[in-house]
Amino acid sequence: MVDRLLMRGNEAIGEAAIHAGCRYYFGYPITPQSELIAYMAKRLLKIEGATFVQSESELAAINMVYGAAAAGGRVMTSSSSPGISLKQEGISYITCAELPCVIVNIMRGGPGLGSIQPAQGDYFQATKGGGHGDYHLIVLAPSTVQELADLTIKAFDLSDKYRNPAMILGDGLLGQMMEPVEFKEYDINSIPSKESWALGSSHGREARTIVPFNLDAGEMEKINNRLKQKYIDMQKEAECEVVNMDNPDIIVVAYGIVARIVKTAIQKAKKDGINIGLLRPITLYPFPSAVIRENVHKAKKILVTEMSMGQMVEDVELAACGKAEISFYGRTGGVVISPVEILEEVKKLLK
Amino acid sequence: MLDEIIIAGFGGQGILLIGRLIAQAGMLEGKQVSWMPSYGPEMRGGTANCTVIVSSEEVASPVVSNPSSLIAMNQPSLDKFESLVEKDGIIIVNKSLISRNVKRDDVEVVEVPANDIANELGNLRVANMVILGSYIAKSKSVKMENVFRALEEALYRQSEKMIKLNKEALERGAMFC
Incomplete structure (x- = not known):
């Protein structure tokens, strides 16, 4: 071992x-x-x-x-x-x-x-x-x-x-x-x-x-x-982690540390009866466009979340080819997103 | 099991070491752990805190909004984090430096005169081990024997005498639970 x-x-x-x-x-x-x-x-x-x-x-x-x-x-x-x-x-x-x-x-x-x-x-x-x-x-x-x-x-x-x-x-x-x-x-x-x-x-x-x-x-x-x-x-070589994609109410796309924060939001959301799917690009270049494209139709809403003003969101939009409604939520400047914030954003979008 | 702990105090109080020992002990028990420091343009006398997660499952977010436990080594830390602790959570208070009472009545509170005990032991610097001992005894998050093992690994450069003193401080703290 x-x-x-x-x-x-x-x-x-x-x-x-x-x-x-x-x-x-x-x-x-x-x-x-x-x-x-x-x-x-x-x-x-x-x-x-x-x-x-x-x-x-x-x-x-x-x-x-x-x-x-x-x-x-x-x-x-x-x-x-x-x-x-x-x-x-x-x-x-x-x-x-x-x-x-x-x-x-x-x-x-x-x-x-x-x-x-x-x-x-x-x-x-x-x-x-x-x-x-x-x-x-x-x-x-x-x-x-x-x-x-x-x-x-x-x-x-x-x-x-x-x-x-x-x-x-x-x-x-x-x-x-x-x-x-x-x-x-x-x-x-x-x-x-x-x-x-x-x-x-x-x-x-x-x-x-x-x-x-x-x-x-x-x-x-x-x-x-x-x-x-x-x-x-x-x-x-493109790679993407696919999590909880069984009949999701909404799909969140996030990479790096933010994807882990989303995973906690997924657990919290389950208690409220909300099913959040997660797509986590592991390679950002090459971008896993094919995996994103195959999955975006599984939910009506897509939320991209990043610790920036929204940069990966463009690649997700390109991959989705207009087949999904894509929103963005981010914090930046050094502020770390919390799981609660992501969950609140998800609830707002699902209203 | 899932323990999410915020440890906070002045820089120089050994806050990060408390967190590291909990994480290391958890790892020795085969659990999933993460240790996340606050970092910034800070120095001795400033504020320091870290978040530790000990879990039987994969650790998702290392960032915790509502910890299950708080170890407050000074008053600003209690002021900052008291309201965030989950209901039925644990707050360990360093009574030597915190004069006020915990306002919450839906959490368990342990008051430990950590600095006074450390002074009795002859070294103020082990106040962090006193309060850690109390936390371990109260929460049973990890086993004390594994905290001892983690301590030996972390302080491998220190003298036998120093390691013994730290263990003694842990044991004295464990009486408060």
Whole structure:
């Protein structure tokens, strides 16, 4: 049996990364994810051959990630909302250069320097690109500390598979809270070989370059076509948890920590004779549109709830293709939604 | 079973440790647990609170609107959370720092002079263990032996003497229930 450890979300991400063979970490501290960088410092500095750098800025960190990824290493960086904004140029470059890496965003209230409390206001930034140019990140949205660990490992695997950066999109509450977590066995030898493209010593082979540009427009278009094909291919990775979808009065769509708050609202609603179904996207990009589309007709009303002013609601509307009446309820700026609030909103809609 | 506990007091009173020990003890018993701190630009002397859930089922929301129990280490905490406790819930009050009575008459109240007992034991810092001992004895949320185990794990860097003192504080608190 694997031991259950009581760990903070931020630390569980770090342990999961090391478990998955991540040996390179570059970052700059910011609340509410600083425990992650501290954990990586503590652990990586004791592993031979591993590298940890607390860089001078977020910009430096993301470009160090670019370097380590180009050299074929499993590499991670992490930050929180304003820090992730600073990394966007580098993320766009890494995507163009088709390099794998994992970026963790433990979201806080925004815009601007915002607040340090939990929020989900970076959904657009994470799922629609974030930096300049035609690209997407693979975006995974954990809702428990166990899932923070599991999806971190998955993020590394998907990132390698598609040679595209993957993002863990959590929030301050998930990062700060403690829950039991298990680290299942992971075979580091299963990590795909990067020898065919990574940089390093060119002894015995032709020299290579990895660059985030091509000044020939036609060639640059080809890169975009290749990226587009990847995004089409990765649609099959879409995942969604479906809860209580047996004859629901209303369906709530929520991701991350909010989906758990909805689960408590579901239990409370049962006492009042109201049946709430829940759709919880686990991958935000690719978005599980097919699962949403298959389920929205099961109730007359759909409520999307987020800790933002309503960002995922657009993807739900697109997936539903006008087949359902979609409402939105959100709190933001660092205010956490309570189960009671969601239940009240549901009752209002069902009146 | 489902226990939802809010533990609140001044920063520096060991509030987060109380919560962590309950969660760790629950985990040792094979239960589902979550521990959620309040966090903010706070420091020693400011306010601190955390929410702990111990459940036989999967923990849904780690955010609790109406806790089944409140451990109030100071008066601002009692003022802030008293009205939120569920009917028939438990309020454990640190009588050393809270002069007023609990206004609710639909909850069970235990008054513990936690700071005074800690002072008697020779270290004010174990007041948190005194009040935790009382909570465990009153609620039976988790077993005291597992709180001892959790304590040994959490304080592994501390001396034997310190761990013994903390256990003594837990036992003294357990007399109030």
